[in-house]
Amino acid sequence: MKQVGRWAAVALGLCVSLAAQAQILIGQTAGFSGAVAAGVKETTDGAKLYLDAINAQGGVNGQKIELIQMDDKFDPKLAAENAKVLITEKNVAALFLARGTPTTQAIMPLLEQYKVPLIGPSSGAMVLHKPVNPWVFNVRATYQREAERAVQHLSLIGIERIGVIHVDDSFGGDLLEGAKKGFAAVAKNPVFVEKYDRAKWDFSKIAPLVASSDVQAVLFMGSGNGVVDGVAAIRKAGSRAQIVTFSNNASGGFVKSLKENARGVIVTQVFPYERSLAAPIVKEAHDYAVAKGLEGVTPAMLEGYAAAKVLVIALRRAGASPSRQKIQQALESMNKVDLGGLELSFSPTDHTGLEFVDLSIIGQDGKFRR
Known part of the structure; x- marks a missing residue:
């Protein structure tokens, strides 16, 4: 009986170990403090609406997604340092939702050096679109x-x-x-x-x-x-x-x-009106937000939500062991993918993703109106 107990303990320990390893690590460096902190928080909150929902359903191919976050204070030098830690020490499968043009530019050399995809940088800089960087995948207009x-x-x-x-x-x-x-x-x-x-x-x-x-x-x-x-x-x-x-x-x-x-x-x-529930992506994000006790979503949250959807689609297409290269290949295979009323396409010669642009005005109630 003691021998059986020992084997049971070993088996249990192995299961726990495998469970701990059965996660897909995704890295994010962004200005969680400093000049753009409010926008970074909302964009990330939007992404977590979808990632949390996917994890609650069992994750992607049986693996849950873990978002490892580091604060770069909107400083390009610190952004590059954070990205290197995420890539070389944390061994993330991809980077996600970097914020800002100079900060994103600072990490781009690392993407090429370590062959790591960056999904949904929160920047519309043309330098991220043309010439096409094989490791940068935009989910918004320029x-x-x-x-x-x-x-x-x-x-x-x-x-x-x-x-x-x-x-x-x-x-x-x-x-x-x-x-x-x-x-x-x-x-x-x-x-x-x-x-x-x-x-x-x-x-x-x-x-x-x-x-x-x-x-x-x-x-x-x-x-x-x-x-x-x-x-x-x-x-x-x-x-x-x-x-x-x-x-x-x-x-x-x-x-x-x-x-x-x-x-x-x-x-x-660069996304549909956040209070127009007729848009499927807005309705979906709104329902997840309400389930968490929020009133709804903001434009910044929609940007993060859309980026998270693209990340999950890529991970699913990359298979049971989503390596960096498999994720990159999965992203480039996306053609006319429906994100919920928004059609996204990537190819080896086009990493723009979406081109939607609209204007809004801040009303007396502090809400965006169109």
Whole structure:
């Protein structure tokens, strides 16, 4: 009996060991603190709505997905360090939902070096789309398309005098290129183009310029707290210009940070209206959110939710042992995949995924309206 007991204990220990190993490790480095923390939290919360639901159903091919997260504070150097730890020490099968253009650029050399796919970077930078990086898989439209559409919309509703403020980094430069295309398309020029430092912003000179120039609208290309402080400075200087910012700021946390300056701010969007339950992806995400005690989802949550769906589809297609290369191959095989009213396609020559762009305005109730 003692011998049987020992064998039973060994068997039990082996089962526990195998169960512990039966997980798919996915890595995320993002600014969970710092200037973009509110947006990062909401995007990640959206992803977890779907990942938690999949894990509750038994996971993917019998393996649960474990998301290993590291805070890079929106700092490119720290993002690269985190990514290396996730890849070489944590042995993640893929990276997921990196946040920001400079931070994502900082980890791209590691993707090629270690042959690791990055799924759903929360950035619409053109550098992540063209030339096609074999290891980067986007699940959203480009920033350039957003900026181009914003300028065209303002022109269409009769706004003639438009200024541009952009953060002085690759993200801001990318959006600026899109805005230039928009201005060219409507045969207009910006009244001014001003830039600010991404780490130590100061709007003491820019805000009075906005007020004295009498512009009707300002395209504000920046992230989180930088935009919040800039808008406050512009309003304090006396300007009532229409503020337009972009999908990287499409979070409830950003709206709350704006406080009394939120109402009337236009924010471009890269996913369907988050309160339109007629859209299957919105209805699905909304139901999971309500089941967790939430009121619903935000645009940022939808971005994370869609990225998580793409991740799970890739893992399923990669088979029982989803290696990094198998996941990459599975992603490139996706053609006209329905995410719930949104059709996503990848190929070896196109890693854009989705091209949906729309505009919203923040209402008196602090909600995005379209």
